[in-house]
Amino acid sequence: MRIDTHQHFWIYDPNRDTWITDNMSSIQxxxxxxxxxxxxxxxxxxxxxxxxxSQSNKESHFLAELAQAYKMIKGVVGWVDLHSPQIDEYLDEYQKYNIIKGFRHVIEGEEDGNFLSTDEFLNGIQSLTKYDYTYDLLIRPRHYESTLHCxxxxxxxxxxxxxxxxxxIKSQEFEEWALFIQDLSSYPNVYCKISGLATEADWTNWxxxxxxxxxDHVIKCFGKNRICYGSDWPVCLLASSYEQSIEIVQDKLKYFTQAELDLFWGLNAVNFYSLK
Structure with a gap:
């Protein structure tokens, strides 16, 4: 099975989707x-x-309902308030949606570098573990330390x-990020999506x-059993076509065996997200 592990769907709302700024008009x-x-x-x-x-329980329901109509959606990573004292109640409700495999918060938008190490957040993660949900990490450098703590x-x-x-990627800075990847990859419960690359480069001149x-560094650190592909469509369209987003990654897999390619393009995602 060949899986794109990172796609977004939305009905655009300028009041809600303020992260889609005017320089991103092509995806408004x-x-x-x-x-x-x-x-x-x-x-x-x-x-x-x-x-x-977007960050609401409505978003999780929207994606789950889309999955009922479109069989191409094999899994959903929704949103839930991990800081809520009612987190277990929310997760219990989501049990009725088998298609929801895990959750995510747009942590990169949080100015607090300690966001992932607060007692409330850690309690929420413990609840995810109890209910066997995955968690996607969307972070920036200010969150490196609290990510490792979490x-x-x-x-x-x-x-x-x-x-x-x-x-x-645009500035080609490397060392701080590389050290973080090395540290994070030492934990066997962490996988990595090779995704969203073009939008971190110069959009028009990469x-x-x-x-x-x-x-290369991600492959070296995480190995071939804990990496998978994601396009980040439609956000990727800001800097590349869908085919170019594939080419950016495919170009680096020349020495993968067929079995390793099968893992990268699908089987690792099937294993991580329990897809069917």
């Missing part, structure tokens, strides 16, 4: 499964994981690092070799 519109279905077929993908783009405190929780932690040191 609706994006739904019919908009990508043929492209997925053309690129031999069997399905996708739909990931939250992962270290929750060895039985399945974590997925989104967009290889958004390294500064080359394939701009991504090489970052992708």
């Amino acid at each position: 519109r609706n994006f739904l499964p019919n908009d990508i279905a043929q492209t997925l077929k053309d690129n031999n993908f069997d399905g996708v994981v739909a990931v939250q783009a 992962v270290r405190a929750n060895p039985n929780q399945k974590f997925m690092l989104d967009h290889i932690a958004k390294p500064p 080359r394939l070799d701009h991504f090489t040191q970052y992708v």
Whole structure:
């Protein structure tokens, strides 16, 4: 099974979706499964994981309902308030949606560098573990230390690092990010999506070799059993076509065996998210 582990769907709302700024005008519109279905077929993908783009319980229900209508959606990463004292009640309610595999918060938008190490957040993660949900990590450098603290405190929780932690590809800075990846990958319960790369580069002037040191480092650190592909569609369209988002990664897999390619393009995601 070939899986794109990171796609977004939304009915655009300018009041809600303020993160889509005016320099992103090309994605200030609706994006739904019919908009990508043929492209997925053309690129031999069997399905996708739909990931939250806004932060409300309504978003989780929206994605779960889309999955009922579109079989291409093999799993959903929704949103839930991990800080809520009612977290167990929320997760108990979500049990009726088998398609919801885990949750995510847009931590990169949180100015507090300690966001992942607060007692409330850690309590929420413990609840996810209890209910066997995954957690996607969307972070910036200010969250590196609290991310490591959170992962270290929750060895039985399945974590997925989104967009290889958004390294500064445009400026080609490397060392701080590389050390973090090395530390994070030492925890066997953490996987990594090689995704969202073009939008961290110069949107209009990137080359394939701009991504090489970052992708190579992730493969070296996480190995071939804990990495998977994600397009970050439609956000990727700001800097690349869907096919180019594939090419950026595929270019770095020349020495993978067929079995290793099968893991990267699908089987690792099936294992992590328990997809069917």
